[in-house]
Amino acid sequence: MACEERCGYFMKEKNKFCHQLRAKGSDRCFYHISETSIAKMVCPMDPTHFVNPSNLNKHLKKCSKRRRVKAVYNVTGINSANLCDRKIVPKMSLADVSAVTTLRLIARLEELSTGQI
Structure with missing residues (x-):
């Protein structure tokens, strides 16, 4: 019992x-x-549970799914290595790059390492 x-x-x-x-x-x-004795409605944040409509505002403040609602600044998969969304840049050999471009790159790296920029 x-x-x-x-x-x-x-x-x-x-x-x-x-x-x-x-x-x-x-x-x-x-x-x-x-359902006839007490009105229930599905939680708008999480459809797996029910809420009393008169307590909806109070429930929404403490619902565990509240934290999982996407904010404007959240971007799903921003740190993932998903290659489908990125343009694949072909690999280049150092022999394929001209000597002038290589020297410019070296000069730029030296500037950055000394902190002159």
């Missing part, structure tokens, strides 16, 4: 009683009370 503070709903597929706390004035938890 289930504890007096716990929901009285027996889950046949799991062969056990629900472990959620009972709702006030009922022998069932919020999830197992019939």
Whole structure:
């Protein structure tokens, strides 16, 4: 038999009683009370659980999925090595580069290393 503070709903597929706390004035938890007695709606941030519409604003402030909502500055996969989105630059040998370009590159690297820029 289930504890007096716990929901009285027996889950046949799991062969056990629900472990959620009972709702006030009922022998069932919020999830197992019939839809006619208390209105429930799907959480807009996470459709895997239900929310009482009168407590929606309070729930949205503390919902665990709140942190996972994408912010404007978040870019998915920004640090991944996904080659599908990037243009592949062909590899070059140092022999393919002209001597003038190589000398410019060396001069530029020397400037950067001495901190003259």
